[in-house]
Amino acid sequence: MQSLCEAYQLGITIRDRLKETDLVTVFEDFDHTIDAIEDGYPAWHPAPLSFRAMVLSFVFMEITGDSYANFTRRLTRQPEVATILGFSRVPDESAFSRAWKNRFDDTAHEYARAAAHFVVKEVHDRDISAPEVRPKAEIVDDTQEDANPVEDKSFSQDEIVQTTRLARDHAYGHFDSGRASNASYEDTQFFELQTFMGMVRCGTAQGATRFQYRRGEEYGPHGDTHLRTVKQFEPDEFINGFNETTDRLLSVIASEASFRRPVTAAIDITAIPYYGDTEEMPMVSGTKDRDSRAFKFATLSIIGQNIPLVLAVEPVRESSEWDENPSNQIHRTVRRLVRRAKEHAVLNARRRQHRIFDIRYSTGSGALSVDSQIGRFDLSGIVRRPKHQFHKILHKA
Template sequence: MISYTPRMSDTFVISIELEKRLERGASLYRAFAALDHPFAYPEDQYPEWHPTSYSFRGMVKLFYYREITGESYRSLTRQQELAGIFGLERIPDESVLSRTWRNRFDAEGRGFVTNGAHALVWEVHEADFYAPEVRPLQEIEPSLFEDDAESRPTFTDGQIARTTRLARNHVFESFDSGRAQNAMYEDSRFLELQAFLGMARCGTSQGATRFQFLRGKQYGPHGDTHLRTVKQFDSDELFDGFHEATERLLSVIQSGVSFHRPVTVAIDITTLRYYGNVEGMRMVSGTKEGDERAFKFATLSIVGWNIPIILAIEPVRESSPWDSNPPNRICRVVRRLVRRAQELPIEMVLCDSEFDAKPVYQTLSNLDVDYLILRRTYSAERAAIETMDDDGQDVAVESATAHTDHGSHAMQFLYVPSTKSEGTAVFATNLRVEPAEAEAFCQRYSRRWQIENEYKSIKYDFLAKTSSKDYRVRLFYFVFAVLLHNIWRLTDFLLKAGVDAEMDYAPVLTAGESRLRWFRETSSTATSACLL
């Protein structure tokens, strides 16, 4: 007898085959009846001597059916005609069904059933064809995609392949793990897998299995091998590799279109939530939410009329009660970001109030770049705003000088009507701005809106799932997610540049515009690669 080793990918193949038949108009009853090939199934948790009279394979199919339809145990007992389809003498009573699900299936077995069944429910509703037996989408917990709809993959198999091909052509050679030359897998295989994990919204273990399923068992490494390799990338070399890869992407962009120079850039900080013990975790910081903890990363991005590429990344390490870090000097983070990006001429740097500090002002002035930074409102600013209100003024300009240990420079504080709420916003700049120009000048700050969209895209479209608490893993995953975001923007650029030679940038593609037909588009490959 042939022995079949159960794999999580087998459950997806089952859902693909069922969906094909449903889309051709078959009932779910007939679709199950047509599943006449052997397929791998989870391990039976009952020992051989257990007196149960119900075939485990039949029970797997029955519970698969239940997860697709949402039928209650009582409802199933009233449909004895299902017994023949599933190879059972009869449908068990409610107590047996409940006990079987709890005791005869372990966590992996229950996941095998629910992952495949819920994937089918997703696909039927996404494809929007008539399948009345399939339960409403809102009833299921999307366990395949880890708890929330935003975890659902955004990209088709073809889009993942195209992005990976661009990455191989332009960026992979910038990264080196330092592993031995005779290692079983080249670094490029791990980078391909990382691209797949991010764009398919997978965890490492599940994603590595699916990657092998699609590309061949010998093509890609196992999940644990991938994690061990990721940890071998030196952090400094990782940032150098990102910088080199980004330069290559920019060279492609600049060679094919009229690129606006100098560029306006924005600096901001994003967080990746951390759960667990913080003792000894030097890179974990507190957040504005109080008791939450996170890894923090600062980025510098092109904004405005050019293609929105992230040019530089820097980790942010703060002083927290659980570590011995020195006080954070955000000006040093700003200096490193701007220096990495200054191969492109920078017209202006935009920052939010998190960077409102004289050392930041002076750092940017010393780097010979102009800045526009949103100010925090303290007592001096509130007093100035009250004076403006008394005088009936909407706009005011205050000249000042920034004095620090590393120099001084002339600057101005601009008081203008807030675009977000009633009241007045205050900005700092090292440019000379007349009161009549101040409001229009400060509207440049609105270009920062692109950053929030970038962060959302990075986290929900390109960041691979992981529960690892190891900073090396979280750092690599984030840097690579940013790189995938940049490559996706390059894809957008290449499509648009084929239409217009000169481009005032307005994205053709957003990552969320192409909903994944994951199982549908990989069905031909999947069916040939795995027996049902």
């Protein structure tokens, strides 16, 4: 996946330069590094031709549609092009054929094609004047959907756009990083990137590249910039923003529909693996696996027909050997979640309805403590379940 990320970065660079100059000049003084793919020839192999020059040549040929023979004739007629690409001499046709078969593995093949095909599609989709670029029809099959080639198929382009628009209208405005007003990117742009990464299920580096593919390099922040900005949000302010957003969403939902009674709610504790150094990381906890570490947080959600609606979220910090955190008492976390959720209209309706809460916490002494605390919220009718199943708690309004 790292190779594809680098390939698309290469494609973005070529596309942006093509807006101002011709294809050959694009590769002049080209400082793009190629680190994600490896030379198939060992170090002792007597291959006088630069691997980097070969990679750029295959990208060039994929962009123009040149055959090995045509490309070799081009280099013979214009030896300066060979120099620009990084060759010390003009290769013959067989050199390219051998390199593609023996020197390039499948990852390198995919790298060259991904970068070049990205450029071809962008040139035609954005009406960039580049006569040497091959027709788009040559790289898009008749049966292939003419869509973003890097989009995850779990969500369509329309779904991503609609979700981002709704989040921009109802959620993003309640969060503030406290950054200067003259910053290069607004907070909204970082939230759009984060939303996109969540919907296409990828990390920051690849997500930022794919986001720039959709919105343009000028609009989308770089992955490192995104990570630095996210760290500037204060945890308490972030939770406050989440609560304000939840109020806003519930208000919008209430204006369109009502919750079917009884309402089913669930409390979950989620662990996200952490692989870094634990020193001075009090927010990282241990897990059941002795050597594993994780960030943990608890949520209280209303379970609907489509997706859970999270009403409250609470970080979970446990006592570990690398911090001074007090021993975690899960019932206190549950109390805070229920108290916060009851502030919302969904759990505060005055109708005399029965509502069901699923507390996803295994039975035992810890669960009994949780049950006793929940009882303070007028929750009764606990039905015991075997370990690792749910408590069913009947709540009378």
